Amino acid sequence: MFEVARLAGVSHQTVSRVINNSPDVSDATRAKVEKAIAQLGYRRSNSARALASQRSRTVGLIACSIDYYGPISTLASIETGVRHHDMFLSVVIVPEEEFIRQGFDSAARSLNEQDVDALVFIAPTDATLLAALRMETVVPRVIITSTHGAITVEEAKALSGAKSPVVFLGMDQWTATHEVVQMLYDLGHRDTLYLNGPSNWRDATTRRLAWEHYCGKLGMATRALDVDSWEAKDAYRVVTTLLDEKRSAGEALPTAIVAANDNQAAAAMRALHEHGLRIPQDVSVVGFDDIPSADNLYPPLTTVHPRFRQVGVLATECLLALLGEAEAPKFDRTEHGTGLVTAELVRRDSVGLASR
Template identity: 75%
Template sequence: MFEVARLAGVSHQTVSRVINHSPDVSDATRAKVEHAIAQLGYRRSNSARALASNRSRTVGLIACSIDFYGPINTMASIELGVRHHDMFLSVVIVPQEEFEKSGFDSAGRSFSEQDVDALVFITPTDATLLAALRMNTTVPRIIITSTHGAVTADEALALSGTKGPVSFIGIDQWTAMHDVADLLHGLGHRSTLYLTGPSNWRDAATRRLAWEHYCAKLGMATRTIDVDSWEAGRAYDAVNAAIDAHRRQPSEADAQAPTAIVTANDNQAVGAIRALHEHGLRIPEDVSVVGFDDIPGADNFYPPLTTVHPHFSEVGLKVTGSMLAMLGAAEPPQFDRTAHGTGLVLADLVGRGSVGPARER
């Protein structure tokens, strides 16, 4: 850095400002410094910066499952947020079979050796949430999870006995499911079918609790089918079985036939739509369908899928903001809503052609 400063005819503090993208440098000075950097082939040493600042500028991220749209997009948003603050993201993906044997222990040891400044966890299940909280570490922890499961997020924190700084962040799934229920009720739907996700996933538990709560509040009948999977094929089988069982009943049972199907994710909606089409049921004239996640291509389903769009990019910003606040480098981020100690990021209901008014009986 001193060599760059000498060649550019500026102070080393000015070189530091240019490297750190400070606005307090004139365009002409910035151009001189950047020319000197290119001429000398200067590259910053993260090791040297770590020694000078007592920070590695490295964030560890541990994920147990990245097979689905939500976790993948959450990881991408965190990487963007961390990189925006000129930090590095080091990722460890723990396979399910390895996690069941040792939890996050090996990942924790790896990050301890890297001397990370903070740890971020994507914890889709109760087991992964408790493992993240029980990890022996003193660095700040940001845990991405849903509010509900076998225990709520704040109950899990109390059960674990964790002493270090912890922040919970998640998607506001309760408000999202309220919006779905409100939309269907407003269109005259009074009998619905709900497909759950995997029983051990906190997202699935939260969405189910919220859906059943708001259906009861609105006086809307709902039948819940335990699919116990996020996959389209399992949802296809479940809806096929439900339609076949209904058609074996006397005709007067048609009054209780569901006019809408709500699925715990968009993959399930794919299977449900296929089953409806194969049985000659029109969407939305006979049955409306709603998904969750707004996966790429959902707007080109036949018909285009009404679904919930989580703001995964906002999750990355909130994770980074919380981390910087816990490190004393920023003010804590503001959330539109918090519940059970969890800062919640909004998710929008996107209305499309798969939902319409309930058919007349």
């Protein structure tokens, strides 16, 4: 930096201001400094900055599987937000088969060795939620998870004994599911089918519990099919079997099928088409996630649009607040100790009036 200052004929403080994009530098001076930087091939040393500031300007993120639309959208948003604030994001992906404490601990050790300033966890299961809380660290944590599971967020926090600051963040899936139930009820649907997601995922548990709760309040009959997977092929197999059984027995079909995600909903639509059933005239279909292809299915899929990118934005703002660099953000709602982002019901042509 001193060499750049000598070549440009300015103080090293002025060079620092240019490097940090301070507005308190004239255009002419900025041009001289940038020319000197280019001539000398100067680049900032993050190690030197860390020694001077006691901050690495690095955030560690542990994501448990990014095979699905939600986690990868959230991760991308966090990376953009962190980079916008002149920080770095160091990412460790824990495969689904390693959703155990050992896998988390190994990832956490590697990030601790980088002296990260804070940690973000995308924790979709009870096991990963507990592992994120039990991790030995003194840096602040932001944990992105769902409100319901085998244990509540409050119970998990009490069990963990976590000592460093922790913020919980997630999507308001409970309210969104209520809107789905109310929409179908208002359209005359009284006999419905629900496709469960994987039982170890907190998102699947939250959606299922909300579905059963509001169906019960409205007196809407429902039956749950255990797909126990987010994959389309598994939902297709389960729905095809049910349709074959109903046809063989001469039994009436439910007037609506609600799936725990859009992959399952697309599979249900395929099975209905193959059995000569019309959507929505015979059976309405609803999904969850609003994946990019949802509006191009036949017919376009009614689904819930979770604002995954907004979750990433709020996660970044929570990090900055925990590090004392910003005010704490405001959430749409706070329930079960978790700051929530609103999800939007998007109605398309796959839903109509009940056929019977």
